[in-house]
Every structure is written in C-alpha cells, then in structure tokens.
Amino acid sequence: MSGAPVAPHPGPGQNSPGQKSPTTQAETIFEARGVNLRFGGVHALTDVSFGIRKGELFSIIGPNGAGKTSMVNCISGRYRPTDGKVYFKGRDVTGMTPNHRASLGIGRTFQNLALFGHMTVLDNIMVGRHHLLKNNFLTGPLYWLTGARKEELAHRREVEEIIDFLEIQHVRKATAGTLSYGLRKRVELARAIALKPDLILLDEPMAGMNLEEKEDMARYIVDLNEEFGMTVVMIEHDMGVVMDISHRVMVLEFGKKIAEGRPEEVLADPRVRRAYLGEDDEEEEPVAAVPPARKEVA
Ligand SMILES: Nc1ncnc2c1ncn2[C@@H]1O[C@H](COP(=O)(O)OP(=O)(O)OP(=O)(O)O)[C@@H](O)[C@H]1O
Numbered sequence: 001m002s003g004a005p006v007a008p009h010p011g012p013g014q015n016s017p018g019q020k021s022p023t024t025q026a027e028t029i030f031e032a033r034g035v036n037l038r039f040g041g042v043h044a045l046t047d048v049s050f051g052i053r054k055g056e057l058f059s060i061i062g063p064n065g066a067g068k069t070s071m072v073n074c075i076s077g078r079y080r081p082t083d084g085k086v087y088f089k090g091r092d093v094t095g096m097t098p099n100h101r102a103s104l105g106i107g108r109t110f111q112n113l114a115l116f117g118h119m120t121v122l123d124n125i126m127v128g129r130h131h132l133l134k135n136n137f138l139t140g141p142l143y144w145l146t147g148a149r150k151e152e153l154a155h156r157r158e159v160e161e162i163i164d165f166l167e168i169q170h171v172r173k174a175t176a177g178t179l180s181y182g183l184r185k186r187v188e189l190a191r192a193i194a195l196k197p198d199l200i201l202l203d204e205p206m207a208g209m210n211l212e213e214k215e216d217m218a219r220y221i222v223d224l225n226e227e228f229g230m231t232v233v234m235i236e237h238d239m240g241v242v243m244d245i246s247h248r249v250m251v252l253e254f255g256k257k258i259a260e261g262r263p264e265e266v267l268a269d270p271r272v273r274r275a276y277l278g279e280d281d282e283e284e285e286p287v288a289a290v291p292p293a294r295k296e297v298a
Pocket residue numbers: 039042043044062063064065066067068069070071
C-alpha cells in the first residue's frame with residue numbers, strides 16, 4: 001500500500017435524514033494532496049486537497065477557467081501535477097499514465113464528444129473493452145477450444161445490458177455520427193461504463209442538452225451511482241442538477257478550493273455566494289431552488 005492515505009472519512013451524521021449515505025464509514029477511493037498545476041505562468045491549480053469516498057457522487061464546480069477540467073485531468077492522468085500527489089485506492093498514481101490508471105479502474109467521458117462518428121453505436125461501445133478480454137491474438141485461432149467464444153458472448157451480453165440501461169437499443173446499429181447530440185452523449189457514457197470503471201469522471205455530461213435530455217441524463221447518472229455502485233465525479237455547469245443529485249460538491253475559484261461539502265452547505269457558504277455566484281453578503285435570496293429529488297431517489 002506504500003504508506004498511502006486510506007483513512008476513513010467521518011461518516012455517520014454527515015447526510016440529511018433520509019438521504020442515501022454512501023459516505024457512511026466509506027473508504028476514500030481517491031485523494032488529492034496539495035495538488036499544484038502550472039502552465040508557464042498560469043496557475044491552473046494551487047494547493048488543492050480533497051478526498052472522494054467510495055460510492056459517492058461528487059461534483060466539482062466553479063466559474064470558467066477555475067481549474068475544474070485541470071483537476072479532472074489530474075485524476076485521469078492526462079495532466080501530471082507540478083507538485084502534490086494523487087492516490088487511487090490507496091496507491092500513489094501521480095506518475096502513472098492515463099492507460100495505467102484506466103486499467104486500475106478510472107474511466108472518463110470528455111467535455112467534447114470523443115466518439116468514432118463513422119462507427120456504429122455498438123462498435124463504439126465495444127472499443128476499449130479489449131483490455132478486459134483474457135483471450136488475445138495468440139489464443140484467437142483456438143477460438144472454440146480456449147473459451148474465447150464463451151468470453152466473447154459474455155462480453156457482448158454485458159454490452160447489451162449497458163445498451164438496455166441507457167435505453168439506446170433503437171440506435172445500436174446506427175452510425176454514431178448520425179445521432180442527435182443528446183444520444184451521442186449517452187453513447188459516450190455507455191462506452192465509458194463498458195470499461196467497468198470503479199470511478200467514472202464525467203466532464204459536463206449535460207452540456208448542450210435540452211431540459212428533457214438533461215433530466216434523462218441526471219437519472220442515468222444517479223442510477224449508475226446507485227445501481228452499478230460506481231463512484232461518480234462530475235463537472236457540470238447546471239447548478240440545479242449538481243445540487244440536486246450530488247452527495248458532495250467541491251468549489252474551485254482561480255485554481256483554489258474555496259468550499260467543499262454537502263450541496264446545502266456549499267450553497268450557504270458566503271465565499272461561494274460571493275465568489276462563484278457573484279452575490280453580495282447582504283443578499284437574502286436563496287442561491288437556487290433545489291428540489292430534493294436526490295433524497296427521494298434514496
Ligand atoms: N493545456 C493548457 N495549457 C495552458 N493553459 C491551460 C491548459 N489547460 C488549462 N489551462 C489554463 O488553466 C486554467 C484552468 O483551466 P480549466 O480548463 O481547468 O478550467 P475550467 O474550470 O475547466 O474552465 P471551463 O469551465 O471554462 O471549462 C485556465 O486559465 C486555462 O487557460
């Protein structure tokens with residue numbers, strides 16, 4: 001375990017009555033310690049520390065340029081912190097490549113769609129699952145003897161389950177590039193789930209969606225978290241959705257963490273109101289009307 005920090009977070013009593021509590025005595029699945037990230041003179045992240053609990057739906061919010069994508073890239077391995085450490089399942093993964101981290105269980109979707117537009121939905125979802133297959137080109141010729149066929153069938157079954165879960169059966173044979181934006185986002189999510197990550201990073205999963213598409217996507221994300229048991233880390237600009245479905249929220253501003261906590265705590269935080277939402281201290285209005293859907297789901 002290399003002296004890694006897997007201290008349990010304080011759990012009981014942290015959540016509102018009735019709210020599902022994955023955080024109760026949950027272990028930390030990811031931890032950032034003193035992360036700094038610089039691009040020349042730009043300080044994208046300054047001394048950011050936080051922990052994500054196993055089974056949690058954790059959101060990162062902040063104004064444009066606050067460092068949200070930079071932080072997610074430090075989790076996925078796309079960026080390496082200039083200083084500081086990141087830990088996944090108790091292992092120091094700071095120096096690991098994105099592929100290595102993916103093989104340990106970190107999956108992601110992108111802010112801008114990254115599908116193969118000329119391939120079918122099914123093929124897009126199958127891509128990348130190869131590292132999950134035990135049989136390879138050496139055992140391939142012994143297809144009927146080595147269990148490769150059985151493995152392929154099981155593999156397809158799982159992909160079909162994901163297709164059912166995201167309700168994209170009707171487009172499974174369609175070319176990805178021909179689909180509506182909302183559907184393509186869903187296919188991208190399907191592909192990320194197909195890698196069976198323990199922690200999934202969702203970069204603006206609802207960007208560019210209409211209200212109905214957003215509601216659908218929010219439901220899929222909650223189900224993914226609750227039914228598939230995946231830890232979810234989400235960047236999302238739609239505050240209503242973030243506050244509605246997240247267990248905890250971290251707020252960044254100019255690359256620094258200015259708040260972290262349950263949605264209601266973050267909403268009430270004067271620094272968040274002032275800095276992120278541009279409100280005066282005297283302002284009495286609530287920051288957002290937040291329907292308690294998350295609590296009903298529980
Ligand atoms: N590859 C890069 N090279 C240079 N500067 C970068 C790079 N990536 C991010 N930055 C800078 O780091 C800062 C944080 O950017 P980042 O994209 O992480 O913010 P963000 O909160 O995700 O913003 P947005 O909401 O607009 O996507 C910005 O000043 C940005 O210009």
